[in-house]
Amino acid sequence: MKKNISPTLIYFFGAFGGFMFGYDIGIINGALPGIGTTWHITSWIEGFITSGLFVGAMIGASLMASLADRFxxxxxxxWSAIVFAIGALGSAFSTSVSLLIIARIILGAAVGGASALVPMYMGEISPAETRGKISGLNQLMITVGMLFAYGINYAFVHVFEGWRxxxxxxxxPAMVLLFGTFILPESPRFLVRIGKKELALQVLRTLRSPEEAENEYNEIVNSKHSDSGSFKDLFSKQxxxxxxxGCLLTLLQQIQGANTIFYYSSQILAKVFGSAIGGVVSTVGIGVVFVLATIITLLVVDKFKRRTLFMTGSIGMGASLLLVGLIYPAAKSNHAWATWAVFFFICLYVIFYAYSWAATTWIVVGELFPSNVRGLATGIASTVNWFGNILVALFFPVLLDTVGLSVIFFGFAAICVIGFLFAKYILYETKGKSLEEIETYLYNRSIGKDVD
Incomplete structure (x- = not known):
C-alpha cells in the first residue's frame, strides 16, 4: 500500500470507470448518423450497432465481477481499462459494419465490467454515513462522460467520417483509468477475506480517521459472513x-425510458427541431442538465431514504414521459410552443431520473448483497441491467418507425408505475447502514427474526 495517497484521489480514480461507461453511452448518440452515411445502414443494423456494446457488457459484467471475488x-x-482501449481502437478503424459490431462487443465487455466493479469497489471503500455521496461519484462520472461525449459529437459532426x-x-479515458489503477488500493473487505488483514487496516487508515479505521476494521474482521461464496450460495435464504x-432494480433502471433519450435524443430532437444540428445541440443541453442534477444529487443523497428517492423519481419520470407523449404530435406539426415543451419535459424527466434511478441505483447495488457473494451478485445484477439496455437499444429504432414516439413514451410511463411499486413494496432500505449491518439484516430476515 503506497502511503500519503489522498483519499480524494482514490475516490476519483475509483469512480473513473463511470466516465468510460458514460462516454460510450453518449458517443454513439452522435456517431450513428455518420456511420449511416458511411455504410447506409437500416434501422435494424443501427439497433445492432448500438446493442452490440450491451451484448459485450452482459459478458463483461458477469465475468469480471465474479473474477473480482477471486483476484x-x-x-x-x-483489465477493464485495457479491454476498453482495445475496443475503442477497433471501433475507430473498423472497415465494415461486421467489424464495427465485433469491436463494440469487445468495448462492451469493458464497459460492463466497469459498471459492476466500480459500484462494488466504491461501496466497499466508503464510510456508511457518506456512502451515498461517495458511491454516487460513479454516476457523476457517467454523466460527465456523457456530456464530454456530446461535446465530442458536436466537434466532429461535420468532419468526414468524424464518427471514427x-x-x-x-x-x-481508458488510459487515464489504467494510470489510476496503479495508485488505487485494494478493497479492505477483499483483503480481509484473503487473509491480508494488516494491509486492510493500512488501507482503512488512509481513508478514515484512526479511530474510525480501527472500529471498521474490527467490524469487518468480526463479521461471520466474510468467507468467499459459490454460485450455489446465491440461492441461500439470506x-x-x-x-x-438487485436484478429487478437494475432492470427497471433501463426500461423506464432513460436510455431512449441518452442513445437516440439526437434523432428524436432532430425531428422536433427540424434539423440534425438542432438535435445535436439540444442533446448537449440535456447533458448539461444531467450533470448539474447529478451534482446536486450527490450533495443531498445521504439526507433522504433510498426508497423515497426511487418512488418520487418514478412519479416525476412517468408524468414527464406522459406529457411528452401527449405533446409530441403538436411538435411534429411545427408548433413552436410544443417543440420547446417537449424539450422542457425531457429535461424535467432527466432531473427526476438523475437523483433517483440514475445515481441511487448504483449506490444501492454496491450495498445490497452479502459479502460472500457480492461479486457474483453484482455481476448478475449488472448483466440484467445490460439485458435491459439491449432491449431498449435494439428495438427502439424499429418501434420508432412502426408505432411512433408517443406510444413508446406512454409505455415507458406505465413502466414507471411499476418502478414506484417495486420501490415501495419490495426494496429494503440501506441508507446509513454499514455493509456489515445490512448483511446482519439479511441474515436475521433469513432465519425469521423480526427486522425493522
Missing part, C-alpha cells in the same frame, strides 16, 4: 431475496 477489485478494474474520431476518442431485488 480482487483493483486488478479487474485495470468520436469512437476512437474512448482511448483517452442471499436470494437480495439478488432478486
Amino acid at each position: 480482487g477489485r483493483r486488478k479487474m478494474i485495470m 474520431w468520436m469512437l476512437g476518442g474512448a482511448m483517452v 442471499a436470494l431475496p437480495a439478488v432478486i431485488a
